[in-house]
Amino acid sequence: MFTQRAVQQSMRRLAVSHPSAALTRFATPAAVATNSHYMQTRQAATQMTSQSDGINMLAQQRTHRPVSPHLGIYRPQVTWYLSALNRITGSILSGGFYVFGAAYLVAPVLGWHLDTMSMAAAFGSWPVFAKVLAKLTLAFPFTFHGFNGIRHLAWDMGRAMTNRQVQVTGWAVVGLSVVSSALLAFFL
Structure with missing residues (x-):
């Protein structure tokens, strides 16, 4: 436990003093330590829809969901x-x-x-x-x-x-x- 904590603190110090491309594989501790651009992000597309269009879109998505098995398909x-x-x-x-x-x-x-x-x-x-x-x-x-x-x-x-x-x-x-x-x- 002590060694793990020591290695983690060393990696954070190294990331702060020498931010380089070699540290990107340690993105989680480096990103936390430096608060830099190593954070993983994902772009999300949004669009404005009316309430009725949203309800219709949800109803259409529900038709593609798998049906939960009913007790009738199992042997009693x-x-x-x-x-x-x-x-x-x-x-x-x-x-x-x-x-x-x-x-x-x-x-x-x-x-x-x-x-x-x-x-x-x-x-x-x-x-x-x-x-x-x-x-x-x-x-x-x-x-x-x-x-x-x-x-x-x-x-x-x-x-x-x-x-x-x-x-x-x-x-x-x-x-x-x-x-x-x-x-x-x-x-x-």
Whole structure:
């Protein structure tokens, strides 16, 4: 570092004391030191145009730009779907908890009966198909988001990061989510 600084200062002193054509290959330090004509410049041509001509010129230039590839040209992968489904289930779960919590707080004021006994009695009066469907609808987002969260924690620890392992763990999360949500819906 010291030698580099010494050489640079020496070159600057030399450029100031003996500006010559031989120093043009060191244009950057020489130009900085001498503030002379060794600076690189580029000529730019400009012309006055009206606003509508400028807009038309930009529109014409845009036709020559490359088109960005759309997702439709790529082969869908399990990671895409699981990433989207993880966000969707997280939003459903958090939104559902917030909505139910707010409804539970304002229920006495509005005369709603959201206490446990009233909800259990209402749920018990449903037909079996509706009960299983409601439990499945509530269980799947919870189990999927939970299992996928464990998968993401493994990734945060640097585990299962190869393409093959990501696909295997993705399909394992899907299988575990379906089986566990079905077990919760049918047997609880």
